[in-house]
Amino acid sequence: MSDPVAPPAPGRSRRVSDRWLAVGFISPAMLLLLSMSVFPLLWALYLSFTDYSATRGGPARWIGFGNYTAVLTSSQVHQRALTTLIYVVGAVALQTVLGFTIAYLISRRTHGRGLLTTLFLVPMMLSPVVVGLFWRFMLDAQFGVVNSMLGSLGLGQVEWLTQRRTALLSLVVVDTWQWTPFIMLIALAGLTAVPKYLYEAASIDRASEWFRFRTITLPLVWPLLLIAVLFRAIEAFRLFDLVYILTSGGPGVSTETLSFHVYKVAFLGFNTGTASAYGILMVLVVIILTQLYLRYLNKLKED
Amino acid sequence: MKLRWGLLDAVVVVFALLPVLWIVSLSFKTTATLTDGNLIPREWTLENYRTIFQTDQFVRALVNSIGIALISTTIAVVLGTMAAYAVARLDFPGKGALVGVSLLIAMFPQVSLVSPLFDIERQLGIFDTWLGLILPYITFSLPLAIYTLSAFFKQIPWDLEKAAKMDGATQAQAFRKVIAPLAAPGVFTSAILVFIFCWNDFLFAISLTSTERSRTVPAALSFFTGASQFEDPTGAISAAAVVITIPIILFVLFFQRRIVAGLTSGAVKG
Numbered sequence: 069m070s071d072p073v074a075p076p077a078p079g080r081s082r083r084v085s086d087r088w089l090a091v092g093f094i095s096p097a098m099l100l101l102l103s104m105s106v107f108p109l110l111w112a113l114y115l116s117f118t119d120y121s122a123t124r125g126g127p128a129r130w131i132g133f134g135n136y137t138a139v140l141t142s143s144q145v146h147q148r149a150l151t152t153l154i155y156v157v158g159a160v161a162l163q164t165v166l167g168f169t170i171a172y173l174i175s176r177r178t179h180g181r182g183l184l185t186t187l188f189l190v191p192m193m194l195s196p197v198v199v200g201l202f203w204r205f206m207l208d209a210q211f212g213v214v215n216s217m218l219g220s221l222g223l224g225q226v227e228w229l230t231q232r233r234t235a236l237l238s239l240v241v242v243d244t245w246q247w248t249p250f251i252m253l254i255a256l257a258g259l260t261a262v263p264k265y266l267y268e269a270a271s272i273d274r275a276s277e278w279f280r281f282r283t284i285t286l287p288l289v290w291p292l293l294l295i296a297v298l299f300r301a302i303e304a305f306r307l308f309d310l311v312y313i314l315t316s317g318g319p320g321v322s323t324e325t326l327s328f329h330v331y332k333v334a335f336l337g338f339n340t341g342t343a344s345a346y347g348i349l350m351v352l353v354v355i356i357l358t359q360l361y362l363r364y365l366n367k368l369k370e371d
Numbered sequence: 372m373k374l375r376w377g378l379l380d381a382v383v384v385v386f387a388l389l390p391v392l393w394i395v396s397l398s399f400k401t402t403a404t405l406t407d408g409n410l411i412p413r414e415w416t417l418e419n420y421r422t423i424f425q426t427d428q429f430v431r432a433l434v435n436s437i438g439i440a441l442i443s444t445t446i447a448v449v450l451g452t453m454a455a456y457a458v459a460r461l462d463f464p465g466k467g468a469l470v471g472v473s474l475l476i477a478m479f480p481q482v483s484l485v486s487p488l489f490d491i492e493r494q495l496g497i498f499d500t501w502l503g504l505i506l507p508y509i510t511f512s513l514p515l516a517i518y519t520l521s522a523f524f525k526q527i528p529w530d531l532e533k534a535a536k537m538d539g540a541t542q543a544q545a546f547r548k549v550i551a552p553l554a555a556p557g558v559f560t561s562a563i564l565v566f567i568f569c570w571n572d573f574l575f576a577i578s579l580t581s582t583e584r585s586r587t588v589p590a591a592l593s594f595f596t597g598a599s600q601f602e603d604p605t606g607a608i609s610a611a612a613v614v615i616t617i618p619i620i621l622f623v624l625f626f627q628r629r630i631v632a633g634l635t636s637g638a639v640k641g
Binding site for chain 2: 257
């Protein structure tokens with residue numbers, strides 16, 4: 069390669085053209101990502117330091133960290149944070165246990181897996197709006213099928229969506245219905261990847277089923293499952309549509325999540341500045357959670 | 372043992388399908404029997420479907436939904452394919468940044484961006500237009516497209532391209548006859564996932580539109596009140612929900628394997 073008369077090394081010229089090709093290939097996508105999400109984010113960051121309102125018009129006045137202290141010290145926000153926490157922990161825990169159990173049972177059979185997976189895919193592919201409507205009608209106190217089933221079992225009627233506790237519980241149940249399949253799919257992928265010979269060796273050693281589960285299955289599937297759990301937790305934290313359709317945050321504000329509250333501040337109060345600060349804080353929470361997720365994902369890849 | 376599996380199947384089927392069946396049943400019930408709580412309608416009627424297809428509100432929203440989702444999907448898949456090819460096959464500075472930014476955007480609480488987007492779109496004059504929804508849809512589905520596609524592209528045996536060229540194929544032939552058929556399933560899978568994302572979106576649809584001009588079905592559904600103000604809209608809403616669920620069910624039935632592959636690669640392989 070050091071010979072000055074030699075034609076340019078093929079590897080090198082290829083890399084240069086690679087670079088131009090790459091620039092041409094990624095720039096349209098990059099341009100959109102920057103202009104429709106990074107720019108709005110920076111715009112929100114700017115607005116979050118002002119008292120701007122999108123409908124009132126007028127110039128934005130710089131008020132420093134005013135919006136941030138207002139959001140962080142607001143007892144309303146604290147209450148929504150607690151609601152969101154209960155919802156995220158409840159829903160994700162429930163769907164993890166259910167999803168893993170179903171995946172474990174399905175992984176142990178040989179026939180009819182495909183059909184079950186197909187059926188299971190339906191809930192998670194549906195629009196949250198449609199899911200919300202489904203369940204609003206199912207849980208309706210007068211004509212809902214849930215109450216009519218409870219009635220025929222001789223149990224009482226429950227006003228699912230109009231009482232504080234049961235409304236939040238309903239939200240957890242509906243989210244679990246929609247997303248248990250996701251956990252199930254990921255867990256199933258993990259379970260089928262466990263080498264068979266491990267189980268064979270264990271059964272030769274006459275290990276009990278529980279012992280095999282605890283020492284082989286769980287340790288091997290757990291990392292993958294944790295990824296799914298983190299992924300779901302981030303998604304649940306952002307939940308908006310289901311709340312809007314199922315309960316609209318009610319009764320009172322008992323099912324208002326942080327996302328729903330931000331939306332209300334932005335589009336009902338039109339306090340754009342405050343809503344921006346609120347939104348930026350939520351982005352920070354998600355960035356922290358994503359960092360956890362990524363760190364874990366990379367660790368998993370290295371192993 | 373057989374019995375136990377049968378029981379498991381039954382539980383899973385009821386779990387997954389009962390809500391779907393319930394709304395299908397509601398959509399076929401007459402107004403009189405709507406509230407009887409029966410899973411199987413006592414009187415069947417197509418009245419609810421007739422009602423929604425005669426309401427401008429719904430038909431317009433359906434046209435908007437189909438148009439916006441198809442345009443967004445096409446553009447997002449083309450841009451996503453190009454970017455994913457670059458990520459999977461080419462070496463360039465800033466690759467890490469692209470992957471990082473798109474992952475972050477995939478995880479973003481979109482509700483934080485809705486308020487600035489509302490403001491920006493109003494100043495640009497694209498608020499409440501098709502373009503005003505198509506742009507965010509492309510943007511927010513690009514990460515998904517780039518992830519699933521680059522995962523697929525990494526699995527393609529690219530040496531085949533070289534082999535074809537050695538056998539005398541031109542670059543174009545090698546691409547058309549060897550690489551394109553291998554890449555097509557991946558592109559198709561990401562198209563399905565992107566389409567479903569755009570079709571199902573509610574947050575952007577409700578905050579970046581204000582009239583029937585560009586409102587999509589999920590947003591219209593939340594405003595839907597039935598043929599007249601005094602009629603119980605439950606039957607009509609159920610029918611509308613069934614109509615927009617049909618494409619999703621068809622996708623799931625026909626492309627189950629692809630969707631599973633796409634979802635697991637998107638979430639786990641990264």
